[in-house]
Amino acid sequence: MxxxxxxxxxxxxxxxxxxxxxxxxxxxxxxxxxxxxxxxxxxxxxxxxxxxxxxxxxxxxxxxxxxxxxxxxxxxxxxxEALVSGVRAKALRFEDVAEALRAGGSALAVFAAVIRAEGGALPCASPDADPDGTYRLSLVRDVVTLERRSDDGSYAPASDLTGR
Missing domain, CATH: 1.10.10.10 (Winged helix-like DNA-binding domain superfamily/Winged helix DNA-binding domain)
Structure with missing residues (x-):
C-alpha cells in the first residue's frame, strides 16, 4: 500500500x-x-x-x-444499505453536506457513489440562509454539486453557501 x-x-x-x-x-x-x-x-x-x-x-x-x-x-x-442510509441521513443536515463539500476527498467520493446509486441526485437539506429553498446534490462532470431548484422546477448550481 x-x-x-x-x-x-x-x-x-x-x-x-x-x-x-x-x-x-x-x-x-x-x-x-x-x-x-x-x-x-x-x-x-x-x-x-x-x-x-x-x-x-x-x-x-x-x-x-x-x-x-x-x-x-x-x-x-x-x-x-446501511452505508447508503447513513449518507442519506447526512444529506438531511446541511451542516454535514457543507462539511463534506468543504473537505472533499474520499468522504465526498462516498457521497458521489450514493448519488450514482440513487440515480444521479440526492435530496438534501437547505441552508439556514435559505430555509424555503429546495436543494439536492448531483454530479456535474463527476463533481458533487449542490443545486437549488428554481421557480420553473429546474435545478442549477447553488451559489456558494458551504463556506468553501
Missing part, C-alpha cells in the same frame, strides 16, 4: 466498492458481477477496486475470485 492509503481512504474505497456491488446486484445476494463492472461506475482505479474486493472478501461481505469475478452476499448488501 502506498503512503496515501490512510484509514479513511481504505474505508471509503471499500464503501464505494460495496455500494457498487449492491447497485449492480440490484440489492440481491448471490448475484454475479465483475471487478471491472463495479469499478467503472464507482470511478475506482484498478488498484482501489482490487484492494476493496480483497478486503471485502476477507470480511465476507462479497465473494471475490482473483480472476475478477465478484458475487454479492447478504451481509454485504445489508452493509451497503
Amino acid at each position: 502506498t503512503a496515501g492509503w490512510n484509514f479513511e481512504r481504505r474505508r471509503d474505497t471499500c464503501a464505494r466498492f460495496l455500494i457498487g456491488v449492491s447497485l449492480l446486484a440490484k440489492g440481491r445476494a448471490e448475484q454475479d458481477t465483475s471487478l471491472e463492472a463495479v469499478r467503472h461506475p464507482m470511478r475506482l482505479s484498478p488498484e482501489e477496486a482490487l484492494f476493496a474486493a480483497r478486503r471485502l472478501n476477507e470480511e465476507e461481505l462479497i465473494a471475490f475470485d482473483p480472476g475478477g469475478a465478484v458475487r454479492s452476499k447478504a451481509r454485504g448488501i445489508e452493509r451497503a
Whole structure:
C-alpha cells in the first residue's frame, strides 16, 4: 500500500466498492458481477477496486475470485444499505453536506457513489440562509454539486453557501 492509503481512504474505497456491488446486484445476494463492472461506475482505479474486493472478501461481505469475478452476499448488501442510509441521513443536515463539500476527498467520493446509486441526485437539506429553498446534490462532470431548484422546477448550481 502506498503512503496515501490512510484509514479513511481504505474505508471509503471499500464503501464505494460495496455500494457498487449492491447497485449492480440490484440489492440481491448471490448475484454475479465483475471487478471491472463495479469499478467503472464507482470511478475506482484498478488498484482501489482490487484492494476493496480483497478486503471485502476477507470480511465476507462479497465473494471475490482473483480472476475478477465478484458475487454479492447478504451481509454485504445489508452493509451497503446501511452505508447508503447513513449518507442519506447526512444529506438531511446541511451542516454535514457543507462539511463534506468543504473537505472533499474520499468522504465526498462516498457521497458521489450514493448519488450514482440513487440515480444521479440526492435530496438534501437547505441552508439556514435559505430555509424555503429546495436543494439536492448531483454530479456535474463527476463533481458533487449542490443545486437549488428554481421557480420553473429546474435545478442549477447553488451559489456558494458551504463556506468553501
